[in-house]
Amino acid sequence: MDEIALAPERTPAEELGVLIKETQAALNQRMAEVLRPLGLSVAQYACLQTLHDSPGITGSELARRVFVSRQSMNVLLQGLEKRGLIERAEEPGPRRERSTTLTPHAAVLLQSARAAVAEVAGAMTATLDPHERDRLQALLVACRDALTDSPG
Amino acid sequence: MDEIALAPERTPAEELGVLIKETQAALNQRMAEVLRPLGLSVAQYACLQTLHDSPGITGSELARRVFVSRQSMNVLLQGLEKRGLIERAEEPGPRRERSTTLTPHAAVLLQSARAAVAEVAGAMTATLDPHERDRLQALLVACRDALTDSPG
DNA sequence: TCGTCCATGTCAATAGTTTGACACATCTCG
DNA sequence: CGAGATGTGTCAAACTATTGACATGGACGA
Numbered sequence: 501m502d503e504i505a506l507a508p509e510r511t512p513a514e515e516l517g518v519l520i521k522e523t524q525a526a527l528n529q530r531m532a533e534v535l536r537p538l539g540l541s542v543a544q545y546a547c548l549q550t551l552h553d554s555p556g557i558t559g560s561e562l563a564r565r566v567f568v569s570r571q572s573m574n575v576l577l578q579g580l581e582k583r584g585l586i587e588r589a590e591e592p593g594p595r596r597e598r599s600t601t602l603t604p605h606a607a608v609l610l611q612s613a614r615a616a617v618a619e620v621a622g623a624m625t626a627t628l629d630p631h632e633r634d635r636l637q638a639l640l641v642a643c644r645d646a647l648t649d650s651p652g
Numbered sequence: 653m654d655e656i657a658l659a660p661e662r663t664p665a666e667e668l669g670v671l672i673k674e675t676q677a678a679l680n681q682r683m684a685e686v687l688r689p690l691g692l693s694v695a696q697y698a699c700l701q702t703l704h705d706s707p708g709i710t711g712s713e714l715a716r717r718v719f720v721s722r723q724s725m726n727v728l729l730q731g732l733e734k735r736g737l738i739e740r741a742e743e744p745g746p747r748r749e750r751s752t753t754l755t756p757h758a759a760v761l762l763q764s765a766r767a768a769v770a771e772v773a774g775a776m777t778a779t780l781d782p783h784e785r786d787r788l789q790a791l792l793v794a795c796r797d798a799l800t801d802s803p804g
Numbered sequence: 805t806c807g808t809c810c811a812t813g814t815c816a817a818t819a820g821t822t823t824g825a826c827a828c829a830t831c832t833c834g
Numbered sequence: 835c836g837a838g839a840t841g842t843g844t845c846a847a848a849c850t851a852t853t854g855a856c857a858t859g860g861a862c863g864a
Contacts, residue, residue: 510705512785513773517679519792524676525719526799527669543850553662560812567677572851574814596812596859621665624795633664636791639784640671643776647678695820712842724821726844748829748842 520643527624534616538609543568545617547576548585548610551602558597585609672795679776686768690761695720697769699728700737700762703754710749737761 531542540548546566551557563573577600580586585606589599602610625633683694692700698718703709715725729752732738737758741751754762777785 511770511773512782512789513777514770516777516785516789516792517683517769517773519789519796520672520676520679521719523792523796523799524672526796527672530799541850558812567673568850569852570813571815571853575850595810595861596857598813617669618663618666620799621663621669624799625665625668627794627798628791630664632791633668635787636795637664637668637671639780639788639791640668640675642779643788644671644675644678646776646778647675647682647772693820710842721822722843723823723845727820746830747840748827750843 516643527620530620530623531617534620535613538613538616540609540613543576544580545610545613547573547580548602548606549614551586551600552607552610555601556599559600560597562600580606668795679772682772682775683769686772687765690765690768692761692765695728696732697762697765699725699732700754700758701766703738703752704759704762707753708751711752712749714752732758 528542531545535542535545543566547562550562550565554561559573559577560570562577563570566573568576577586577588581588584603587601587603591598628636680694683697687694687697695718699714702714702717706713711725711729712722714729715722718725720728729738729740733740736755739753739755780788
């Protein structure tokens with residue numbers, strides 16, 4: 501009763517691709533859930549967190565790290581500025597860039613957000629021992645680099 | 653000169669989270685690049701591929717598997733229908749569902765798309781031997797399940 | 805020095821997605 | 835049998851993000 505196998509099966513590599521998407525989607529959803537009570541979207545959190553790690557960074561660089569266009573990052577920053585979470589330098593910098601930094605208010609909020617996100621991430625890797633975690637990290641780095649290096 | 657470590661460092665689990673996002677973003681971008689010449693977006697490809705694996709599936713179920721709302725899946729399907737890639741049953745089914753199937757034209761197109769995507773996925777795992785691939789898959793499954801089981 | 809090139813910031817238009825709401829059909833349980 | 839719960843399809847509005855375009859301000863090389 502089997503159909504003739506004209507349709508090729510899904511390769512292991514493809515299954516890995518959908519698995520990565522599934523995992524990322526689940527992680528994103530859980531993060532959105534725990535960040536919602538704080539009034540933050542995942543993109544906003546990533547923005548604040550990156551800004552905390554690299555203060556005074558430019559908007560375009562921020563956009564690259566968060567994987568959005570610099571235009572959407574701009575509107576995102578406008579929203580955060582209105583809420584008093586960030587401050588942008590008025591004086592245009594070396595090129596034309598406006599240095600962006602977190603306000604004390606944002607630093608406090610970020611602490612709560614970080615705790616919530618860390619809990620989600622911890623739950624994700626709860627069943628993994630440290631060795632397995634390192635192994636997973638190394639394998640993912642290999643996949644990411646293989647994807648980003650090849651195109652040029 | 654060290655600042656007091658009020659700001660907690662990023663935990664290994666969190667680094668894993670951003671790594672998953674980076675890998676998924678890179679994969680998505682590469683897929684978009686190779687699918688663009690075929691006139692397909694990544695979402696459209698995922699839709700056709702899922703429909704190929706499970707013919708006659710309902711739109712809502714399709715939306716769940718592709719991780720979009722059933723409303724956006726609806727407009728997505730409308731676009732595919734106009735291009736003659738899918739056909740939706742007029743007769744409302746058991747509940748109110750309209751069975752959706754691929755047209756022969758879509759099957760041909762999907763073959764090219766599958767080949768292109770398989771190449772990208774293969775490049776991603778090129779540096780991994782089969783054993784490492786299986787290990788990565790098992791670890792990702794553990795992470796995904798830990799995220800989807802806990803909330804309920 | 806000057807012209808070309810690159811990068812940032814921003815505006816406008818467009819496309820894609822989500823949220824909220826409603827009608828309809830089925831299932832389930834009292 | 836009947837009322838509520840559940841699931842599907844669809845419309846409208848709001849939101850988010852992308853693409854395209856432009857001005858501005860350095861950087862680099864002839």
